[in-house]
Amino acid sequence: MKLSSKYPQLEYRQCTKCVLDTNDDPSMTFDMDGVCNYYHQYLEMADKYLPNATQRDALLEQKIDAIKKDGTGKDYDAVVGLSGGVDSTYVALLAKQFGLRVLGVHLDNGWNSELAVKNIESIVTKLDIDLFTYVIDWEEFRDIQMAFLRSSVVDIELVTDHAIFATLFQQAGKHNIRHILNGTNVVTETTLPPHWIWHKTDHVHIKDIHQKFGRVPMKTYPLMNWKVKRYYQQWKGIQSWSILNFVPYKKSEVKQRIIEELHWRDYGGKHYESIFTRFYQGYILPTKFGIDKRKAHLSDLIFSGQMSREDALCELQKPICDVDQIEQDREFVIKKFGLSEAQFNDLMCESPRPHSDYATELGFFEQYSFLSCLRRPLRAVRDRLAA
Numbered sequence: 531m532k533l534s535s536k537y538p539q540l541e542y543r544q545c546t547k548c549v550l551d552t553n554d555d556p557s558m559t560f561d562m563d564g565v566c567n568y569y570h571q572y573l574e575m576a577d578k579y580l581p582n583a584t585q586r587d588a589l590l591e592q593k594i595d596a597i598k599k600d601g602t603g604k605d606y607d608a609v610v611g612l613s614g615g616v617d618s619t620y621v622a623l624l625a626k627q628f629g630l631r632v633l634g635v636h637l638d639n640g641w642n643s644e645l646a647v648k649n650i651e652s653i654v655t656k657l658d659i660d661l662f663t664y665v666i667d668w669e670e671f672r673d674i675q676m677a678f679l680r681s682s683v684v685d686i687e688l689v690t691d692h693a694i695f696a697t698l699f700q701q702a703g704k705h706n707i708r709h710i711l712n713g714t715n716v717v718t719e720t721t722l723p724p725h726w727i728w729h730k731t732d733h734v735h736i737k738d739i740h741q742k743f744g745r746v747p748m749k750t751y752p753l754m755n756w757k758v759k760r761y762y763q764q765w766k767g768i769q770s771w772s773i774l775n776f777v778p779y780k781k782s783e784v785k786q787r788i789i790e791e792l793h794w795r796d797y798g799g800k801h802y803e804s805i806f807t808r809f810y811q812g813y814i815l816p817t818k819f820g821i822d823k824r825k826a827h828l829s830d831l832i833f834s835g836q837m838s839r840e841d842a843l844c845e846l847q848k849p850i851c852d853v854d855q856i857e858q859d860r861e862f863v864i865k866k867f868g869l870s871e872a873q874f875n876d877l878m879c880e881s882p883r884p885h886s887d888y889a890t891e892l893g894f895f896e897q898y899s900f901l902s903c904l905r906r907p908l909r910a911v912r913d914r915l916a917a
Contacts, residue, residue, distance in 0.1 A: 545569065548721075548829035549842045553820070555723040568721045572833040575720045579775050590776040594628045600708040606633045608709040609702045611694055612653060612661065614646030614803040616781070617713030619653055619788050621773055625711055626657045632711070634661040635701050637694045637752075639804075640668045640866075646803035649794050656792045664697050666751065673746035674736070675806075676867060680743040682883040684819050685728040686810060692730055696752035698770070703762045708769065715774035717834035718781060721826045726819075728885040729892070731759070738889035780836055809859040812851030818878050822850060 544551035545558075545566035552558060559567045581589050601607030610622050612634045625632045634654055654661045671689070678686045698710050728735065731754045740748055762768045788794040815821040828845060831837035851859075864874045 545829075547839065548832050549825050549839065549846060550721070550723075550829055554822075554825060555725070558723075568829060569833055572716075572720050572830070575716050576834075579716050579772070581776060586776055590773075593771065593773075593776070594630065597630060597709045601631060604706055605631070606660075606705055606707050607631045608711050609633050609635055609698055609705075609707050610659075610711045611698050611713070612636045612650050613694075614642070614649035614653075615713075616785060616788070616794075617715065617718075617774065619649065619792065619794055620779075620784050621711050621713045622653055622657055622659065623788060623792065624773060624777065626659070630711075632659055633701065633705060633707065634659050635698055636661060636663045637690070637697050638663050638665045639671055639690050639693065639806075640666065641690075641804045641806040643803055643805050643808075645795055649803070652793050662701055664752070666693065667749075670746050670748060670751055672867060673744050674740050674748065674751060676745075677740045677743035679867075679877050680880075681739045681888065682877075682880045683728070683739070683885050683888070684726060684815075684821070684882060685885065686814070687807060688728050688730060688732075689736065690804070690807075692733065692736060692754055693752045695731060696754045696758060699754070699758050699762045699768055700752060702768045703758075703766055706766075708767055710768065710770040711773050712770050713774060714772050715779055717774075717779050717836070718827065718830050721829045721833070723826070725884070726821055726823070726826070729890070732891050734889055734891035735885065742888070781831065782836070805859060806863060808851060809856070809863050812856050813860060814878070816850060819882055822846070824850060 542552055543560065543564075545560065545568070546564035547569045548566065550558065550566060550568055561570070597607050607630045608625065610618065610625055610632045612618050612622060613636070622632065622634065634650075636650060650661070653659075671693075674689050675686065678689055698712075702708070702710055733753045733755045736753070737748070785794075785796065789796070811823050815823060824846060828837065828842040832839050832842055864871065867874075869877075
């Protein structure tokens with residue numbers, strides 16, 4: 531988001547460790563060596579969530595055994611979300627490698643690239659896993675995305691991410707599965723200035739923005755509502771687990787492996803399996819909000835020792851996305867949204883607004899935290915009843 535204008539007195543400064551600077555986050559801080567707070571946050575996350583090499587294999591084996599035990603007598607041990615991207619593809623491959631019986635779940639929001647569809651088909655065929663695809667109602671989903679565009683908040687992708695999480699929990703609950711394997715990980719997804727995103731499970735926020743700017747009733751859109759958060763997460767004990775934190779994860783090596791074993795094809799950018807995501811990251815973010823999301827992703831690769839700062843700076847000299855591709859995507863997105871060029875340009879010219887301008891579930895945090903404390907005894911009661 532274009533925040534530098536709010537800090538006219540701020541002197542430009544770039545981190546000496548990564549490629550983030552005060553244009554990305556005017557409130558970022560630096561140590562005596564000029565290293566920014568995001569590097570120190572990365573180290574804290576790595577220390578908290580990445581087991582050391584001597585513990586990792588044992589902890590991974592324990593978790594896999596627990597998942598298999600919970601899956602005894604059921605059709606599946608775990609749910610895996612499939613987008614056709616690198617992370618979810620590798621999660622599915624690992625699940626098969628460790629002998630887990632997984633249900634693949636895919637959310638079709640109308641924006642899949644042809645390459646993403648082919649990747650998913652290859653994944654489920656090569657790994658011989660069942661796939662459930664939830665095809666979202668396009669008119670309803672389009673209206674929610676348009677509401678976010680009209681609201682001028684930055685995290686338009688919240689609409690898709692939220693629906694994916696809700697669909698995963700709903701399918702896990704339907705099949706009585708206790709575990710969701712997700713592709714989030716410390717080494718490539720820790721760093722992101724907080725004003726670039728919003729809380730992905732905030733259903734109150736989505737409903738408020740849609741109520742203010744939407745025009746089509748929200749009837750079938752999957753919500754991470756209180757039923758999901760209380761019943762599925764707390765009562766049924768469904769957990770989402772970041773398996774990639776328990777294995778060595780070097781992006782270039784992972785890509786090569788899934789290419790060789792699953793005939794996976796690269797789409798050229800992080801989350802570019804979606805046409806809208808490609809256009810959002812390649813055009814909307816830099817044009818309206820002054821954000822180049824590559825800077826965060828490249829910084830994580832620097833922090834995790836997978837890329838040098840010099841190589842990252844060279845990468846940033848290249849266009850965010852191919853110019854011809856962006857122009858094709860722009861034409862496609864405007865047409866699919868049913869907008870004219872003038873209408874779309876007007877939306878792009880609207881001043882960005884912070885997510886805090888709209889209602890949020892964060893006001894219910896204390897209540898939710900209290901209920902979370904009850905999860906363990908509630909699950910104990912449930913397990914006794916099921917025995």
